Amino acid sequence: MIATIIQRAVMQGTPLLFGSTGEILTEKSGNLNLGIPGIMYVGAISGVAGSFIYEQSVAVLNPFLAILIPLVCSILGSALMGLIYCFLTVSMRANQNVTGLALTTFGIGIGNFFGGSLIKLVDTDVPSISLSATSTIFKTELPFAHSLGSFGEIFFSYGFLVYVAIIVALISSHVLKKTRTGLHLRAVGESPETADAAGISVTKYKYISTCIGSAIAGLGGLYYVMDYANGVWSNNGFGDRGWLSIALVIFSVWRPSISILGSILFGFLYVIPTYIPNITVSTKILFEMLPYVVTILVLIITSIRDKKENQPPAALGLPYFREER
Amino acid sequence: MKKINNFLHQSLYVSPFHIAKRDNIVWWKAWIIRIIAVLIALLVCGTITIALTDINPVKMYFTMIDGVVGTPRLVWNMLQNTAILLCISLAVTPAFKMRFWNIGAEGQVLIGGLATAICMIFLGEKLPAPILITLMIISSIVLGAFWALVPAYFKTKFNSNETLFTLMMNYIAIQLVAYFTLEMSVPKGSGTPRVLEYGQLPVLFGQKYLINILIVAVITVIMHIYLKYSKQGYEISVVGESEKTARYIGINVKKVVLRTMAISGAICGIAGFLIVAGTDHSLKSDSAGGRGFTAIMVSWLAKFNPVFMVLTSLLIVFLEKGASKISEVYRLNSSFSDIITGIIIFFIIGAEFFINYKIKVNLKDKEERV
Numbered sequence: 001m002i003a004t005i006i007q008r009a010v011m012q013g014t015p016l017l018f019g020s021t022g023e024i025l026t027e028k029s030g031n032l033n034l035g036i037p038g039i040m041y042v043g044a045i046s047g048v049a050g051s052f053i054y055e056q057s058v059a060v061l062n063p064f065l066a067i068l069i070p071l072v073c074s075i076l077g078s079a080l081m082g083l084i085y086c087f088l089t090v091s092m093r094a095n096q097n098v099t100g101l102a103l104t105t106f107g108i109g110i111g112n113f114f115g116g117s118l119i120k121l122v123d124t125d126v127p128s129i130s131l132s133a134t135s136t137i138f139k140t141e142l143p144f145a146h147s148l149g150s151f152g153e154i155f156f157s158y159g160f161l162v163y164v165a166i167i168v169a170l171i172s173s174h175v176l177k178k179t180r181t182g183l184h185l186r187a188v189g190e191s192p193e194t195a196d197a198a199g200i201s202v203t204k205y206k207y208i209s210t211c212i213g214s215a216i217a218g219l220g221g222l223y224y225v226m227d228y229a230n231g232v233w234s235n236n237g238f239g240d241r242g243w244l245s246i247a248l249v250i251f252s253v254w255r256p257s258i259s260i261l262g263s264i265l266f267g268f269l270y271v272i273p274t275y276i277p278n279i280t281v282s283t284k285i286l287f288e289m290l291p292y293v294v295t296i297l298v299l300i301i302t303s304i305r306d307k308k309e310n311q312p313p314a315a316l317g318l319p320y321f322r323e324e325r
Numbered sequence: 326m327k328k329i330n331n332f333l334h335q336s337l338y339v340s341p342f343h344i345a346k347r348d349n350i351v352w353w354k355a356w357i358i359r360i361i362a363v364l365i366a367l368l369v370c371g372t373i374t375i376a377l378t379d380i381n382p383v384k385m386y387f388t389m390i391d392g393v394v395g396t397p398r399l400v401w402n403m404l405q406n407t408a409i410l411l412c413i414s415l416a417v418t419p420a421f422k423m424r425f426w427n428i429g430a431e432g433q434v435l436i437g438g439l440a441t442a443i444c445m446i447f448l449g450e451k452l453p454a455p456i457l458i459t460l461m462i463i464s465s466i467v468l469g470a471f472w473a474l475v476p477a478y479f480k481t482k483f484n485s486n487e488t489l490f491t492l493m494m495n496y497i498a499i500q501l502v503a504y505f506t507l508e509m510s511v512p513k514g515s516g517t518p519r520v521l522e523y524g525q526l527p528v529l530f531g532q533k534y535l536i537n538i539l540i541v542a543v544i545t546v547i548m549h550i551y552l553k554y555s556k557q558g559y560e561i562s563v564v565g566e567s568e569k570t571a572r573y574i575g576i577n578v579k580k581v582v583l584r585t586m587a588i589s590g591a592i593c594g595i596a597g598f599l600i601v602a603g604t605d606h607s608l609k610s611d612s613a614g615g616r617g618f619t620a621i622m623v624s625w626l627a628k629f630n631p632v633f634m635v636l637t638s639l640l641i642v643f644l645e646k647g648a649s650k651i652s653e654v655y656r657l658n659s660s661f662s663d664i665i666t667g668i669i670i671f672f673i674i675g676a677e678f679f680i681n682y683k684i685k686v687n688l689k690d691k692e693e694r695v
Contacts, residue, residue: 032488034428034492084671088671088674088675092674092675092677092678093678093681093682094674094675094677094678095625095674097426097428097488097621098621098622098625098626098674099671099674101428101618101619101621101622102622102667102670102671102674103667104618105615105618105619105663105666105667105670106663106664106666106667106668106670106671107667108660108663109660109661109662109663109664109666109667110660110663110664111660112658112659112660112663113657113658113660113661113663113664115658116658116659116660117377117657117658235658235660240496243492243496246489246492247493247496250486250489250493281507282504282507282508285500285503285504285507286500286504288500289496289497289500289501292493292496292497292500293497295493296490296493296494296497299479299485299486299489299490299493300479300483300485303479303483303484303485303486304483306483306484312486312489316486317426317488323344323345323346
């Protein structure tokens with residue numbers, strides 16, 4: 001049973017891991033992108049739309065294309081959202097919070113609108129969007145998943161996107177910590193004036209990191225629909241996972257490697273109430289509050305301890321205009 | 326050598342245009358830019374609508390207007406919604422003017438509503454209406470202010486990031502309200518929110534929402550005077566412009582931050598009170614309905630000016646109600662309104678750039694610059 005709980009926690013945590021890795025990359029450049037919840041919806045619905053049209057157009061799915069099409073659509077869709085954010089905040093110098101919140105409204109709107117009316121728009125007669133064939137391919141487990149007992153269940157029983165999430169988090173962690181690009185990116189987020197003076201293009205770094213970050217976050221939405229929800233789109237089904245991802249960024253003190261464990265912990269808090277016997281629905285609601293409470297505690301503790309490496313990027317949320325420095 | 330040449334070439338490159346800050350723009354020019362932005366946005370929305378459906382966009386906009394002001398009931402509904410959105414926008418404004426990013430309005434509103442609902446349920450039968458309503462107002466103000474003071478305290482004491490802190494406080498409030506709604510629903514645990522019979526706001530002149538609108542009108546006037554003519558309002562502006570200057574001229578920044586956030590939370594609490602006691606007569610976890618976030622856009626679009634805020638909140642409510650009417654008439658998914666609102670806000674946000682900056686074309690060519 002413990003193996004099952006861990007497995008379910010990992011599955012719950014994966015969308016959060018994608019979201020928080022993407023948001024960490026974005027925030028490291030000084031952009032506080034509050035549009036992440038919207039971007040994750042767009043990532044999900046773009047993948048669903050691509051896959052839906054593909055499934056409708058062919059009789060037998062090519063497994064390679066069945067994965068590639070939604071993946072590419074999802075990445076393009078969410079990167080485009082990142083581009084809108086960057087254009088407005090970096091080039092048009094708009095307020096980051098306002099732009100981010102507008103992006104969330106817009107993104108959730110896009111997700112629910114197309115989720116609700118895709119069938120009508122494509123003009124087919126299927127009753128609902130259910131991509132079970134594609135979902136089966138997304139959910140293909142590694143070999144040995146069932147032959148190695150609980151060990152196999154804990155480590156091998158996931159669809160490939162779970163491993164992608166962990167690998168992306170590890171790569172991001174490496175890039176941020178060990179490479180020159182990462183150093184430049186952190187410089188842009190900590191002190192854009194200094195970075196600019198050192199010849200680093202602040203605009204370029206902000207654009208690229210935000211778009212890549214958005215694309216990664218969007219994959220979280222795709223994972224949720226294709227794997228976790230078995231390819232069935234339901235409006236608002238994704239819930240507040242986008243905001244939880246932002247909470248996870250704080251919880252993991254802006255380190256993607258910590259957010260791997262953090263995502264499993266958040267997932268654990270999410271699934272644990274179902275395993276407590278005789279639990280009432282209202283107590284379950286109180287359990288859902290826990291990740292946010294824990295996050296606030298982490299935020300308070302890190303600011304009290306005031307260790308430099310655990311703080312948010314110094315220029316987070318602040319605009320940078322060379323003329324005004 | 327080649328490297329140096331390259332470097333020289335790069336540094337001499339003059340981009341075809343550059344951006345300069347405008348000192349001051351005549352107010353009517355600013356409004357022309359904004360109106361043009363809205364018109365372009367409506368055009369874009371029309372194009373998208375045709376692309377997705379076969380609806381005639383002109384007809385669509387008429388449907389929209391009809392759906393908002395078609396009948397007296399709809400007009401009152403719109404005014405009511407505008408009042409609540411305006412109230413929350415006014416609440417976040419002093420904090421924003423101080424550059425304290427209070428994005429926790431959603432939670433502060435809900436907590437205010439929760440305080441109101443608790444009074445209505447537990448004291449409703451025992452107290453006469455005037456005392457009950459006074460208690461409801463006081464408790465919603467106190468709890469709303471408390472919910473805002475927690476992040477403010479940690480900001481002033483340990484410099485915790487206020488944007489992230491207030492954001493997280495929202496979800497704690499949402500879960501608390503969800504818990505309470507479930508516990509208090511009749512029959513218990515069914516999830517149907519209880520109708521709160523005692524302590525409803527009185528109906529003035531036969532109009533259910535009039536008292537809400539009047540209360541918010543009073544708050545608007547007071548807030549305008551407070552921000553523009555009071556000493557405290559001046560202190561808020563100074564802290565917002567430059568914390569260092571504020572400290573230099575002897576303003577106690579911590580005190581100003583705490584006081585302003587308490588005011589911000591208190592007015593959010595009043596908004597929660599108005600929603601529960603004046604409009605809904607019940608409390609759900611989505612009673613605030615995202616308006617705590619929308620208010621941030623409303624306040625920012627109005628440049629933190631309470632009078633302009635009346636217009637911007639009216640615009641947003643108009644768009645939301647109108648677009649949901651469209652989706653109802655043409656049987657589109659109701660989220661269509663979010664897309665329309667999103668696009669229009671993007672354009673208005675973009676328009677601010679052209680109000681604050683001007684783009685100058687660089688006429689001189691490279692040689693002359695050398």
